[in-house]
Amino acid sequence: MSAPDERDTIAAIATAPGRGAIGIVRASGPQALALAQRLTGRDPPAPRTAVLRTCLDHRGEAIDQGLLVCFPGPDSFTGEDVIEFQGHGGQLLLHLIWERLLALGARPARPGEFSERAFLNGRIDLTQAEAIADLIDAGSRQAARGAMRSLRGEFSSRVEALRTRLVGLRIELEAAIDFVDEDDVGPIGDRRLTASLADVAASLDALLMQAEQGRKLAQGAVMVIAGAPNVGKSSLLNRLAGDDMAIVTPIAGTTRDLLRTDVVIAGMPVRIVDTAGIRETEDPVEREGVARARQAIDQADLILAMDTGDEPTDGVTSVTLPPQIPVLRVRNKIDLRGEPAGWLSGSDVLGVSVLTGEGMDLLTDELAQRLAGAAQGESTFTARRRQVQALKQCADAVEAARAGLQQGLGIELLAEDLRRAHDRLGEITGRVTPDQLLGEIFSTFCIGK
Structure with missing residues (x-):
């Protein structure tokens, strides 16, 4: 560039x-x-x-x-x-x-x-440049505040602090590799290096969690409503959207394609995706709708798995939900059974009636907590998917270095893992170059004596 x-x-x-x-x-x-x-x-x-x-x-x-x-x-x-x-x-x-x-x-x-x-x-780093677009595109007050915090450099400063710590570790490792005979280059202590890497990993995890919430705040969380046919998925979409977005009939399989609408929940933009009822079917159109529903489920930030209590407990929905994606289980049509709204006794299932509105306030509060999480705080900054991915790759590289240290691998391999971690952080702000690292090495050790 x-x-x-x-x-x-x-x-x-x-x-x-x-x-x-x-x-x-x-x-x-x-x-x-x-x-x-x-x-x-x-x-x-x-x-x-x-x-x-x-x-x-x-x-x-x-x-x-x-x-x-x-x-x-x-x-x-x-x-x-x-x-x-x-x-x-x-x-x-x-x-x-x-x-x-x-x-x-x-x-x-x-x-x-x-x-x-x-x-x-x-004048600005890459994260701040992207925050300008996030500020312009902000769909809620929370998102605008988060984008302004990123524009002021709060996200960048967190990344820079981690980068500085990784640079310090790299300097020690690479100096030990290249200048092992120099008197002013001391040995690397495994115990101290283990503690330093553990501290960096913990800081990365905390930053990654906050960045993931910031990504949802800036770009919107995706919630997919999944379940068998005729459990009330489209009715729930309409109620959350406050409009008749989806056709609702008593006929099972009415929804054949993905229906999307954007709402704001607890200050966070949320894209709600209504899916075709998941079941085995010979209808080619409905089969394609089921396939698209499965694809949408795999890309969700939160899955709202809906049933009415009438489906088999080993039904198709329960075995196709990705284990890595959070799930909120909701049981609809409690008004037909005369059950009270709220958490069903001894379970993690929330009972509601989309038709009468019973339990909908509880559902909205639960969605706010699960979708917004830390983003409801005043210190949340916005982030982007590429930045979150770079943090994940950085964390993976640090974990590789920790594993290599435990296995007794050579410091050359540890230095390479830390170089990869350092480069991933550099991708976030766009400011790290090999020459910059070289300058920091020369300023730290008396290389030219």
């Missing part, structure tokens, strides 16, 4: 399409201030000072009048010279100003290129 071309200045309309009171056109790059002068026919204003300016076309005629603000680099969002013109929100006016900037020498910005330049110029 290389830094932006020094001769390259980009421009874009920064506000969403549509009619509005205010619209913003921005440009970034070494020619941005010169573009501001040519666009308005006047010298750029003092840095970070909003002044009234008129944008002119190639004939010198006014296009629009509004506020011009200049942000000289490196003290700007992108780290380059940046200008922003805040005018009236008509799309024609904004396009005319943008096209004028292009005619003066700018080029159209690619999607996300302003944030990309901020990353390449060291």
Whole structure:
């Protein structure tokens, strides 16, 4: 990844399409201030000072009048010279100003290129860059707060703290490998290394758990309603959505395909997936629906397994649920049996009536706890699936190093495991390079004496 071309200045309309009171056109790059002068026919204003300016076309005629603000680099969002013109929100006016900037020498910005330049110029790391998109796309107050915490660097600082600890361990191991005869390089103690790796692993587990909750907060948790035909899955979807999203009939097998709707539960965006009733069938359409239901179940964050108590206890639903995915078991139609709502005696099954609404408050509270978990706290940051995956790979590499240490493997293999762990953390923030590690090794040991 290389830094932006020094001769390259980009421009874009920064506000969403549509009619509005205010619209913003921005440009970034070494020619941005010169573009501001040519666009308005006047010298750029003092840095970070909003002044009234008129944008002119190639004939010198006014296009629009509004506020011009200049942000000289490196003290700007992108780290380059940046200008922003805040005018009236008509799309024609904004396009005319943008096209004028292009005619003066700018080029159209690619999607996300302003944030990309901020990353390449060291203004933000990769996690913070992604948090900008999460903040824009936030579907709830909790998600917006979490994205802001990531943008402020809370997630990055946790990753950086772990990276620093891994670098310290790598330095010791690699120094022991390469400079074993040096007097100032001490031996590695297995007991101390075991304790250090255990401490890193525990910190990784804690961060991974919080990042997984942050991933659900930013990108939404997926809850799949599964069960046999005609147990009330579609009725539950409709009640949770507050709308008639699915067709409901007494005929078993009405739902043939996946039905999805997005709701917010305890501040967390949740995608609810209604599935075809799982059963053996000769109907080719329903068979395809069952196959899609199984695929959706495998990708869920939470499975809501619904029954009515009338199905066989060894039915197909109970044996096809993936063991690694949390399951909330719900028994519907308690109104037909005269049973009270709540947890059934001596079981982990929650009794409800979707038809009458009995037990639905209990169900919603339980969903909030299981889906949101730690994300309900005030310290949760947002994360993304790739970041969670990188943390998992890092944890796997650290566990491999711990296992290798117990088995008495050579320190070269342990160093390789820690290198893999270190690289996975570097993928999260996008800041780790071999040269950076080399610099830290030279600064820690008197290598060149």
